[in-house]
Amino acid sequence: MPPTPGNKRPLPFIGNKLEIPKEKSWIAFRKWNEEYGPILTVWNGTTPTILIGDPEIAVELMEKRSTKYSSRPRFVVAGDLLTENRTILFAPYGERWRAYRKALHLATMPKSVDTYRPIMEMEGKVLANDILTNPSNWYTASSVVAIAYGRRVLDIHTDSAYQKLARNIDFLTSINVPGAQWHETFPALRFLPSFLNPIKKAAIGFREQGRQNLRSLVEEVRKKMQQGVAPHSYAKLLIENRDKYADLDEVEFNGQPGSLFGAGVDTTSATLQSLVLALVLHPEVQRKAHEELDRHVGSHRSPTWDDEDQLVYVQAIIKEILRWRPVAILGGTPHASTEDDIFEWEGKQYFIPKGAIILGNLWSIHMNPKTYESPEEFRPERFLGDRQYPGTGGKGHSSFGWGRRVCPGAYFAERSLYLTATRLLWAFNFSKATNPITGNEITPDASMEKGYTSGFNTRPHPFPCKIEVRNDAIRETVEREAKEALEDLRVFENYYD
Template identity: 45%
Template sequence: MPPGPTPLPFVGNKLQLPKSQPWIQFQKWSKIYGPIFTVWIGRKPTVVVSDPVVAAELLEKRSNKYSSRPRMVAMGEILWDGASVLVQRYGKEWSIRRKLLHQALTPKALRLYKPVQDAEASRLCHHLLGNPPNWDKLFERYTSSIVFSVSYGHRIDSLNAKVIHDRFDFMHYSASLNVPGKYAVETFPFLKHVPDFLTPWKADIKEHGKREAAANMALVDLVRSDLARAKTQGADIPDSLCKLLLELREKEHIPLSERDFSFIPASLFGAGSDTTASTLCTAFLALVTHPPALRAAHAELDEVIGAERTPTFDDESRLPYIRALVKEVLRWRPVAVLGGTPHASTEDDYYEGYYIPADTTVLGNSWAINLNDEYYPSPHHFDPARFLDTALAAKNKQPTLESGKPHPSKTGHSSFGWGRRICPGADLAANSLFIALAKILWAFEVLPVDGRKYDVFAYTEGFNIRPRPFECVIKVRSEAHRRVLEKESGHADEVLERFTPFGE
């Protein structure tokens, strides 16, 4: 197998793994053992990949061998009882769910969501006018509302809505189960069959699973009642993934129980809400610590858009620096810092002379990959110009960094995963990031608090990370910009009127 730190009998490398930010230690080990190395959790091997070319070779070109998941007993089997596409092992059951999920994420469908994303971004900017200190919560409302509009055809007007409280509770609880070594059942799966009265931890997980499943089915019932109202009263209800799947179910057999069916539209929230809000928080940290990027963005927006209106998706091709800034935010501090949910191999394989046996866990260390100085010189320096060609960089008056080795991905970064397990909502998230940042940067100064020192490494723990809370100054660029925001907020409300809000 690929080399790695020497394991101890029975426990493997578990005692050498730090309790905090393991991706940093993995990055250090990649400097010692190479871009692909092995760590042992007990007697189970995990192969860690730290180079984008190696990740592309294994997880994309050989995706028929590397598209499964390691067995996750607590989260995948006890909590979700195999319903979630996130942790499903590669095979027919996963394929059914993935195809249904993709119904909402085709290029044609993504174009239909752009008016909603544009309107929500206008609402976000108007809210920032009135409540700038609460910017991080406003980001969460913005991304949650887009995802719920796409999933169920209902918007989120307030984070006090019960449906949002429930979603965050479910998401945080499931993440708490996915901690290596926390539950003995991962090492000894037979424990899942011990009666509940002897295993209170298992009863607790099951109870949370029942609550989540009931909430998912209630959301499907809500859309079902919307459809019934549309038939009897001629009501106009917007398109959504759940509506599309319910209509599809009437025409053809979908081999899923009501419970498992309800997990498909629900899965979009975990995939695209919290992660996109966290990326927007990273964008603000990058802007307050790298002022030249803010000035370059303002210059492009002033030249292309002017002060009479905010940017729209129609302007995207003429805003190369803003598009590059979105890519750089995703690269600079990847939210799914360890590549999201791990992959697992389904058959024996060989790479560069190394043996990778079947059922090996494979982690793409997004931190090490996105900050690999062979591909991104000065990797911790936030510089969107690295995603511009030389002529565009010169036009934007940006010095061109020394170029690194070419990245194998068209996007130029590895923040959405790889192969058949790539984040299904990647394009939806990228569109939400582009329109929000384009409008915010058109309208506002995003500045550091005078005399404040910012730690660009101060991030939360967990599989998905975001900056620890920090303060910054957000002020509208001029009264003319303010007037435009207030006017466009009214237009946004008209667009979103069809999407009934969830109540508090």
């Protein structure tokens, strides 16, 4: 098998459990990859985890050999207890997983995503105006919820359905981290009664609350359809085509729009926060983007999808932010091998047993100097020209995963991120805030060690910055377009709480 870090013998029963940090394990994993090699074995209990720190190895195993590496390992808390493995994220490879993916394609295939283009553009215009009036209060939840359920999120703090969705996602991302739960090392812990088992009690509570909320949201869409006021949404399409998804029971069916929310809100929001952080720290990047946007878009309209081919530098910024500070820092949910395999790398043969966990540590992969020159630097210029990065499928990064378990909403995420990021770049200038007492500039911390959260998904800690509209002409355009968009979005404001 691939070597263990430092060639240490794992401890009986618990393996390397004591060496895996409970928080930000990806930092330790990167150090191990750099010190001991791009493919390692880490034991969490008696189950081996194959830790990958090289993009070409990730592609070789999880894409080229996808027939062997497309299942999921067992997750006791997130899988058995929280979701009962009845979601596309945790379902083992097989018929159930294919049924979930088939239903999700109704929202995530390119043709489907393109039908949501007007919603994305209108919500982006409203977001720009929200930042204009209150720069400290900006979020990106409304477009995903509108697409999933045909309802707008007017205020994330008071919308009860949104709050319940968000709390479930927060719980999931906090528990689904290697080394965070002893239940993954000793699965029998799940049999302890809830009054002796706080994490079990919490998981079951979130499961019941989540299913009730998802059922209510889908039922709300049904009521709107009966009254003829339901706008275009993923839930509406699912209901209209219910007979095509007869193999999904009600829990699974109601969970499909929730999967879209889980995949879209947290990741897009966190990526945009990292983008703003990078722009604050790299004003020269922002200036180049502004020059390109002024040249091709101007001040009297906001950017659209039709501008994408001309906004080469803006596209490079988006690729670089996905590489520089990936949200799914551990490469998403790990894969699992379904049969024994032999893998050769740099003249050495390694045995990978059936049932091994395959973890593509994105922090190691995106910071691999063999692939990216000066990987710690935020440098969009690396994506200009014809240079290709091996193991990235032409994208230049691996943020959406690999093989058959690649993020099914990748195209959806790319479209949403492009529209929102481009509009923010076009409309605003982001710079360092100043200390109100000393008058000194405040430089936010962008390091993964101190500047970012822990968990399955990671984002910057809140940081101060100054957000200013770039000129009066853009201000007028933002206000005009937002007013028009709000009129068109009124159809999404019928609620049945």
